[in-house]
Amino acid sequence: xxxxxxxxxxxxGDFRLDAExxxxxxxxxxxxxxxxxxxxxxxxxxxxxKPDAGRIVLGDRVVFDSAKGIDLPARRRAVGLVFQDxxxxxxxxxxxxxxxxxxxxxxxxxxxxERLVGLLELAPLLDRAPHRLSGGERQxxxxxxxxxxxxxxxxxxEPVTAIDQEKxxxxxxxxxxxxxxTAIPLLYVSHxxxxxxxxxxxxxxxxxxxxxx
Amino acid sequence: MMSLGLEEWQAIGLTLKVATVAMLGSLPFxxxxxxxxxxxxxxxxxxxxxxxxxxxxxxxxxxxYALLIVLGRHGVIGRFLDQQLGIVLAFRWTGAAVAAGVxxxxxxVRGIRLSFDAIDRDLEWAAATLGAPGWLVFVTVTxxxxxxxxxxxxxxxxxxxxxxxxxxxxxxxxxPGETRTIASSIYALLQTPAGDSAVLRLCLVSVALSFxxxxxxxxxxxxxxxxxxx
Numbered sequence: 001x002x003x004x005x006x007x008x009x010x011x012x013g014d015f016r017l018d019a020e021x022x023x024x025x026x027x028x029x030x031x032x033x034x035x036x037x038x039x040x041x042x043x044x045x046x047x048x049x050k051p052d053a054g055r056i057v058l059g060d061r062v063v064f065d066s067a068k069g070i071d072l073p074a075r076r077r078a079v080g081l082v083f084q085d086x087x088x089x090x091x092x093x094x095x096x097x098x099x100x101x102x103x104x105x106x107x108x109x110x111x112x113x114e115r116l117v118g119l120l121e122l123a124p125l126l127d128r129a130p131h132r133l134s135g136g137e138r139q140x141x142x143x144x145x146x147x148x149x150x151x152x153x154x155x156x157x158e159p160v161t162a163i164d165q166e167k168x169x170x171x172x173x174x175x176x177x178x179x180x181x182t183a184i185p186l187l188y189v190s191h192x193x194x195x196x197x198x199x200x201x202x203x204x205x206x207x208x209x210x211x212x213x
Numbered sequence: 214m215m216s217l218g219l220e221e222w223q224a225i226g227l228t229l230k231v232a233t234v235a236m237l238g239s240l241p242f243x244x245x246x247x248x249x250x251x252x253x254x255x256x257x258x259x260x261x262x263x264x265x266x267x268x269x270x271x272x273x274x275x276x277x278y279a280l281l282i283v284l285g286r287h288g289v290i291g292r293f294l295d296q297q298l299g300i301v302l303a304f305r306w307t308g309a310a311v312a313a314g315v316x317x318x319x320x321x322v323r324g325i326r327l328s329f330d331a332i333d334r335d336l337e338w339a340a341a342t343l344g345a346p347g348w349l350v351f352v353t354v355t356x357x358x359x360x361x362x363x364x365x366x367x368x369x370x371x372x373x374x375x376x377x378x379x380x381x382x383x384x385x386x387x388x389p390g391e392t393r394t395i396a397s398s399i400y401a402l403l404q405t406p407a408g409d410s411a412v413l414r415l416c417l418v419s420v421a422l423s424f425x426x427x428x429x430x431x432x433x434x435x436x437x438x439x440x441x442x443x
Contacts, residue, residue, distance in 0.1 A: 048338050074341040081342045087335055091357045101343035103351070149343045 008054030059152035080146030083212025123153035277383025317370030324366020361437025372426030
């Protein structure tokens, strides 16, 4: 099985998450209104938040299991996480951002570097600073940075702000290519069901902290 | 009138030495304390914050006396340092650096803490999900992003150390060539007949040094603001 198995309970102030789902399609989409808990699920998977109880399997690895006392730290979860606004390191060039994951693991230039730079059309951007990129370009670099850290799964939070309608449209073709060209399962968080159907995604509905297939 | 005498140069050199050592010596501690205050919550945090700011509001002579009690040759820690390690701080220039460091500490911690507070925690999480252990996240993301605040806090503490008088004179007295800084020279000269022109010269030097430190600190804050805007 190379996909996602998620079961977790978490109370965060007024918000309660109690969700369970399993998915093994190459692309899985978490769909639901804002505030329903989609981003919280990504953060739980990545190890940024900790469930009160539950079990999380990413790819074929158990990264969290409260019954067995398993709780891998974020850096050992092999998760490629793409934040809503990209969150590139502002003090590094695009190239340094892309190579950060390989560098902190003391690996040389990652094998797929040239190919991924090609797929995401990043070559002309490599020496730029993040603040000189457009929103869509930033997002592409963030995807590249996540993939070059050699993850078992890719988790992607969609861009949500108003100006991002275009940005989303710009990103989708790249995601289509990536899911064809890499074997890494993708979990994509989205508001809009229509656009995600284009990726042939298995859809999980999230509503008020609960999941439904 | 405007040429500085030997003793005046000595006081200026000593002041710069004391302030530099005070700044560099307290920097690692300030980084640690600011990190704790910005990133961790723990019982008694508010008391720690108050304790660190205490030198800002206490009469400096009280701080100096406290240093004498704790770090003096017969003090709780001072005796240990003297007998076991052969380190004496009281009435030495190193003691002046300690006094200046303590007085500048609140400024340094504040500058660093504000810049830590301003960092998007998700940037650090991004580094962690890419495989970086905590210390590497700190060195490659937190510290570079906080650098303007760290430097401006350090420069401000340096400026505070330049002007330190009350705690210094209480803890290490005013020994020419050893602990007589610009401020204590000015005070000593004021007690001397015909010291007026030397007082004026040292005052001008003091203003120039402090003004430079403040300008530098402000420039660093602005540089940091520009960087966080883009």
